[in-house]
Amino acid sequence: MKRLSDPAVKQSLATVLQVLMLSLVWLLASRLSHAYVPEIPAGVLGMFLVLAALALGWLPLAWCKSGARWLLAEMLLFFIPATVAVVQYPQLMGSIGLRIVLVILLSTVLVMTVTSLVVDAGYKFEIMLKRRKRQHGAL
Amino acid sequence: MENLLAFGCLVLTLVLYWLAKKLYRRTGNWWTAPLLAVPLLVIGAVVVGHIPYHTYFQDTHWLSWLLGPATVAFAIPIYEQRQVIRKHALSLSCGVLVAMPVAVMSSVWLARAFGLSELLQKSLAPRSISTPFAMATASSIGAPPDLTAVFVVITGVAGMLLGELMLMLLPLRSRLAKGALLGAAAHGAGTAKANELGAEEGVVASLTMMLGGIATVFAAPLIAWFV
Structure with missing residues (x-):
């Protein structure tokens, strides 16, 4: 059994938490987009929110870097279900x-x-x- | 029974993706590329097993859902590469501003010339940008996002196969142009190829891909008017 203090375990735990945080930002952005700016898709709005937070120094890069890297590295997996729709x-x-x-x-x-x-x-x-x-x- | 089948579909998708990724890393054969192999195998399984799409999508829609947070995640590499954006602002913005209209208009015009329906013209329009941006653009111009996702994948495979050939044929001097060629024409697949050429090509490809995606999303009303 690996301990929580193990650096590898700590790293993956951090990645999971950061993915959750980025997901929360996305949920918040979809609320905002739905209510105020339906012209801007939620994902893009959320991206600008995070970009602004990074630029203003409100969000340290280290708090979202590994989660973002994971989401972008595995992006191919996320759009496979949509491609299967071709059977329709x-x-x-x-x-x-x-x-x-x-x-x-x-x-x-x-x-x-x-x-x-x-x-x-x-x-x-x-x-x-x-x-x-x-x-x-x-x- | 249907729930079990739906869960099986999710497991199958995950396992095939994991296997293809491993195999591609080891062999490097283009036909084991996850972008090509995984959709083909999953579609094959769904067709052979006579699985209705809504059953397939019942549990795998969680994977699709993650495209939203993945779009948000693009903020991090853009922020990290702000120096490159500043340094090459002129060439990058020229590249994006030229690439996007060429991609959209040539897709629509060629589709029209080949006698494809208006629905297909619309779904083809945002095909050269990264999937989450393309699907967002598709839904705002009234095209089925899933159809666009299929065309984005075909574009990625086309870019993988054509990229090297075009790099040989075109008289390009700068690494910047090589990266932009791959990122603008073939989104994530092109960026992966550009990373094989070198770090600068990779950064420029990913920037062209991301900025192009954002620009296209904002140009959606224009595209809707054009198609």
Whole structure:
């Protein structure tokens, strides 16, 4: 039997508590979103609340870090149930399904190309700006 | 009996996820990637076992519920990477502001060109962002969130397969562009790939993914008007 003082046990206990805390924030955010700002989804509202609390120093990073890391690392598990819903749409089998996959492949190639070329150009511009600033500083 | 079956579905999902994750870590084969293998195996089991979806979802909806807290959890990496955001504010915001309209509009236009229904056009629109953001956007534009989740997963697999090829074909100089390519086009799956390339690529990919997700959620009224 492992003791509570065991560092590994302590760590997992902390993770569980932090996941519970983030879940509470989410519940609070869904109440708030429902009552005041239905345009903003609860998750995003909760994220901004936590971000504000971190930035203002109300919430120490160490109090939520391991819980957040766990939630984000296992996120794939959380959306598997939603993907199984595809069994409710048998009409997606066959030609329509094939067309959907084609749309996704083509659009993905397009997004990859445009985004990376724009970011590369933006990066070169950033470097140029930095260089100009440095030259001004030297003068 | 139905309760037992529902509980069995939850256990099956957890066990398959755990096994696939272990196997993928050991072998690294793309077809053992949990993103691809677990949904396929679970869907296979549900179809073969003639399990109604509401029975499958009865207990597994707790897993779906955790997507909410997971969205909240995005605050922590964003806060931790605030220096990178500040340093590359220009390129990151250009990337996000270009990637999101391209992703949404090309999905909708291509779907329309291929003669897919309006419902499918709507469900495809937010497919390139992280699942919780995509599902939130889907419900605010009137698309079934579960259908969007399926398209998000297909996008992730597509990004995993196409990412390397596109990185070879495109004349990219900066690590920043490589990370943005993966994060903007293939959300979490792309970010995982970017982490294999290097730490900077990984950080930029995850930032592009998160900021893109938030931007798309806020653009939902625009998307609804567009579709």
